[in-house]
Amino acid sequence: MTTHAKNITEVTLGDGQITIDEFVAVARHGARVSFSDAYVDRVRHSRGLIERFLDENRLIYGVTTGFGDNVTEVISPADAATLQRNIVLSHAVSVGEPLSVEVVRAIELMMLVGLGQGYSGTSIEVLSLIRDLLNNRLTPYVPGEGSVGYLGPEAHMVMPLIGEGRVWVDGEVVDARTALADHGLEPVVLGCTEGLTLTNGTHSVTGIAVLLAYDAVRAATVADIAAALSLESLKGTIKAFDARLQTMKKHPEQAAVAANVRRILDGSDIVEKYRDYRVQDTYSLRAIPQMHGGAKRAINDAQTVIVEELASVGDNPVIFPEGDDGIALMGANFDSTFVAIQADLVVNAMTVLAKISERRTDRMVNSAFSEMPAFLSPVPGLNNGYMIPQYTAAALYMEMKAASMPATVDSVPTSANQEDPVSNAYLAVTKAYRMVGKLHHVLGIELMCAAQAHDLRPDEAGSAASRRVRELIRSVVPTVTDDRFFGDDMEAIAGQVADGSIIAAVEDVVGALD
Structure with a gap:
């Protein structure tokens, strides 16, 4: 059964399930990623719901609570952005030899696939920046050891999105903020739940x-x-x-x-x-x-x-867009x-x-x-x-x-x-x-x-x-x-x-x- 992943040059997410060949085309062979209109609509609707939940101060894990055993700690909506930045900075603790470029790209693509289904509340701006990193071949530098299932490697992967950490560019490791600027890209400020959605879940395991x-x-x-x-x-x-x-x-x-x-x-x-x-x-x-x-x-x-x-x-919490309320x-x-x-x-x-x-x-x-x-x-x-x-x-x-x-x-x-x-x-x-x-x-x-x-x-x-x-x-x-x-x-x-x-x-x- 011969496949043709290396012959696929572009993959559009959003109108159907991505195939293994398409996935490998992006991760291994550098195929470009784009979003369908349906993808963008789903993501924006989900983002609107999670922002409403924050405005209503609903008690939701990782939105108005702390993480892990800190779930009992209530977080003010005013601190929502700080909470998400903190999860990225504090969780970027994997160590050792870096993951290969194709593995990091696979995990980034899995973030786009999973979060783009419209049940996680991540903004289209954040997902677009991940897409732009893939398409410009700016690959986060990610130490590859020390994870029980998720969190550490993913947090290293998210660091460049907020202008921190390092990335691979043409085989060299450079400062992420500088690399973004060189390609006309700007870091984002993570909003409510986004630090959690990007570091939590099955992205790394499934991508690999x-x-x-x-x-x-x-x-x-x-x-x-x-x-x-x-x-x-x-x-x-x-x-x-x-x-x-x-x-x-x-x-x-x-x-x-x-x-x-x-x-x-x-x-x-x-x-x-x-x-x-x-x-x-x-x-x-x-x-x-x-x-x-x-x-x-x-x-x-x-x-x-x-x-x-x-x-x-593979997220928690999962945002169900049931009617206007959710x-x-x-x-x-x-x-x-x-x-x-x-x-x-x-x-x-x-x-x-x-x-x-x-x-x-x-x-x-x-x-x-x-x-x-x-x-x-x-x-x-x-x-x-x-x-x-x-x-x-x-x-x-x-x-x-x-x-x-x-x-x-x-x-x-x-x-x-x-x-x-x-x-x-x-x-x-x-x-x-x-x-x-x-x-x-x-x-x-x-x-x-x-x-x-x-x-x-x-x-x-x-x-x-x-x-x-x-x-x-x-x-x-x-x-x-x-x-x-x-x-x-x-x-x-x-x-x-x-x-x-x-x-x-x-x-x-x-x-x-x-």
């Missing part, structure tokens, strides 16, 4: 999760491609992928994986030659439909939940447990894909199993060949396994026990987001070894799709004859995994994969 879902789905497809090339390289039997066998398990993902492998290897002389070479293969070849299929089910289920959250309102309801829609549990599950699913991929890599470099020269070197002994890249794959798999402990089961109470359990969703999604990168490298190493294995048997023709993948790899990584520096090779192929090039190469031959 959308990127995670996009990448994990595609990595799972690359896993099928890498497995097919390895099956060909190791003289595996295609019989284990027979469609009749898959019907005995009632999991559609298993049948889809088997169908992908059959299509990728269609027309392979190698596959036909070795169809009956063994009675059955080792698990890492024979169980590809079952193990890949199980992982894909988890990833697909996670994507469904993440898309649901993308269409949700009502503010306080609850816990800011909680991200739905997404967090799925992010934890995606880590486990990706680790399963890494586990079986590394085993296939090991079989290709191990001459006891591969029936090829040791470590895929034409002159083993003098040359180490791909001995150590397999170490790298093994280490990455173990790192992923160590990260598979669910974050969502953990909790430390905060805010004087007012928030007695916390979702820990931020850790869940940031961990999962990092693990996709490790999986890209594990799959890249398998593809690198499979390409070399094919080169060692030049007289045996693979399928058209496998030849296309090998040609793509060889466009950036030459065949190994003598030992050389393999680090750049591994990074180059991992890049092809990450950017969709591997999938595109196969789908150009066989059509869209499931």
Whole structure:
């Protein structure tokens, strides 16, 4: 399933639900954002309601009360703006290495998506400034560690809106107020509830999760491609992928994986030659439909939940525009447990894909199993060949396994026990987001070894799709004859995994994969 996020140049918010492709187009590829008339109307109506509530001095959390355990403290309407500025300044306390530009952009976009639904009371002026930051590629500098689910990173993200903090401009970190002025933009003064709406909620968790879902789905497809090339390289039997066998398990993902492998290897002389070479293969070849299929089910289920959250309102309070009066309801829609549990599950699913991929890599470099020269070197002994890249794959798999402990089961109470359990969703999604990168490298190493294995048997023709993948790899990584520096090779192929090039190469031959 090839997507075209990088080909989308503008996304209009407000007339329908944003798609994952559109979301990634903005966050990763710099597509411009605009608002529909309906978007602007909804936002202005909601803003009018919250300002009326303030004028009437209604008792509403974060509008006329303090935050967290300070909910018992009543705030004068005269102090509304100070209250909102204070939440931003006091909550900007995340630490450590900064979040990547694409992650910050994803969170900013999620702010626009969520707050633009017209249930939060944020003004169109504030949302327009966030849009302008995105469109001018002024990206807030956001330390990325120290969040139990929200607040800290978001507050750093809001700082430039009020003329504080720093932003990335063309790879350099500069003063936010100066950067705004250089682009003809001015800071805003946050009105009632706006500091809360921008820092509270599911913005960061959902924004990162959308990127995670996009990448994990595609990595799972690359896993099928890498497995097919390895099956060909190791003289595996295609019989284990027979469609009749898959019907005995009632999991559609298993049948889809088997169908992908059959299509990728269609027309392979190698596959036909070795169809009956063994009675059955080792698990890492024979169980590809079952193990890949199980992982894909988890990833697909996670994507469904993440898309649901993308269409949700994760704020507190929620402003319902019922008639001219309206009502503010306080609850816990800011909680991200739905997404967090799925992010934890995606880590486990990706680790399963890494586990079986590394085993296939090991079989290709191990001459006891591969029936090829040791470590895929034409002159083993003098040359180490791909001995150590397999170490790298093994280490990455173990790192992923160590990260598979669910974050969502953990909790430390905060805010004087007012928030007695916390979702820990931020850790869940940031961990999962990092693990996709490790999986890209594990799959890249398998593809690198499979390409070399094919080169060692030049007289045996693979399928058209496998030849296309090998040609793509060889466009950036030459065949190994003598030992050389393999680090750049591994990074180059991992890049092809990450950017969709591997999938595109196969789908150009066989059509869209499931």
